[in-house]
Amino acid sequence: MTIHIITIDGPSGSGKGTLAAKLAQHYQYHLLDSGAIYRLLGLSLQQQNLIDTLDQQATLDLSTHIATNLDIKFVSQSVGTSIFLDGVDVTETIRTERVGEFASKVAAIPVLRTALFERQRAFAQAPGLVADGRDMATTVFPEAIAKIYLTASAESRAERRVKQLQAMGLDVKISDILSNIQARDKRDMERTVAPLKPAKDAYVIDSSELNIESVFKLMTDYIDSQLGN
Numbered sequence: 071m072t073i074h075i076i077t078i079d080g081p082s083g084s085g086k087g088t089l090a091a092k093l094a095q096h097y098q099y100h101l102l103d104s105g106a107i108y109r110l111l112g113l114s115l116q117q118q119n120l121i122d123t124l125d126q127q128a129t130l131d132l133s134t135h136i137a138t139n140l141d142i143k144f145v146s147q148s149v150g151t152s153i154f155l156d157g158v159d160v161t162e163t164i165r166t167e168r169v170g171e172f173a174s175k176v177a178a179i180p181v182l183r184t185a186l187f188e189r190q191r192a193f194a195q196a197p198g199l200v201a202d203g204r205d206m207a208t209t210v211f212p213e214a215i216a217k218i219y220l221t222a223s224a225e226s227r228a229e230r231r232v233k234q235l236q237a238m239g240l241d242v243k244i245s246d247i248l249s250n251i252q253a254r255d256k257r258d259m260e261r262t263v264a265p266l267k268p269a270k271d272a273y274v275i276d277s278s279e280l281n282i283e284s285v286f287k288l289m290t291d292y293i294d295s296q297l298g299n
Contacts, residue, residue: 074099074198075213076293077206080220081255081266082170083227085277085285089220090202091151092286093293097200101144101151102193104203104210105173107186109164110155111137112172121172124179137185162238167250174254177204180263204258207269216296218289219268222278224251 076093078086087103094101115121115133123129143154153161163169176182190210193199201210207217228248235242258266268274273292277285 071196073194073196074215074297075194075211076198076200076216076218077211077214077269078200078202078218078220078289079204079206079208079266079268079272081204081222081227081258082251083231084220084222085230085282086202086220088282089286089289090200092282093289094200096290097198097293099198099200100193100195102190102199102201102203102206103144103151103153104190104201104206106144106153106164107140107142107190108173108177109169110140110142110153110160111182111186112176113160113164113169114140114155115176116169116172121175124175130179130181134181134185137182138189140189165234167235167242167247170254171250174257178257178261178263183263204266205264207272208267209264212269216293217269217272218292219272219274220285221274221276224248224255226278227251 076097076099078090078093080086087105090103091101093099112121114136118136120129120133124133141156145152145154151161152159153164187210190201193201194211201214203210207214207219225248228244228251231247231251232242232244255266275285275288
């Protein structure tokens with residue numbers, strides 16, 4: 071049986087997660103939030119007081135073992151996806167800026183990326199998969215039938231993030247969020263292993279001036295053309 075894989079790559083805050091979940095529901099495919107996996111590993115390492123000593127070989131060896139054996143679960147809900155680490159719902163916890171920084175640290179270390187690679191590949195099950203991340207098309211699923219690169223200006227992404235965090239009751243400054251996003255973009259694009267960039271055959275969408283429904287329509291039109299629908 072053919073397993074159709076749809077990848078959505080792009081920088082933080084471009085709307086990948088929301089749209090990936092909508093696409094998974096639309097096509098009745100499985101969903102992989104690869105960014106969540108990195109966030110889950112970052113959170114787990116922080117909980118075990120390992121995140122700040124990843125430059126030490128003993129810590130790195132232990133962290134690699136933890137990465138290989140992470141107890142994670144994605145549960146689709148009517149709105150979005152619930153994410154569990156060791157049986158605990160950490161859906162909101164892993165979306166904080168602090169955990170995002172942990173994830174970016176993890177993603178920059180080749181041995182930890184390798185440890186999580188096969189875990190991600192295992193999500194490809196019939197009838198299909200929507201995989202959201204930064205290197206889904208270029209590294210993890212280069213065989214994907216439809217490859218999308220979703221981007222947006224750093225300023226528009228910062229505005230969206232501020233609204234999201236304020237809705238969670240957090241008091242944040244857009245200047246701080248913008249600088250965090252710019253720093254993360256730089257780190258993700260300049261890392262030596264699987265840097266953030268569009269696949270050569272990716273369909274690139276800039277969502278800076280578009281709402282979710284407009285982007286979703288562009289995506290489904292493209293995916294249907296690739297699926298032959």
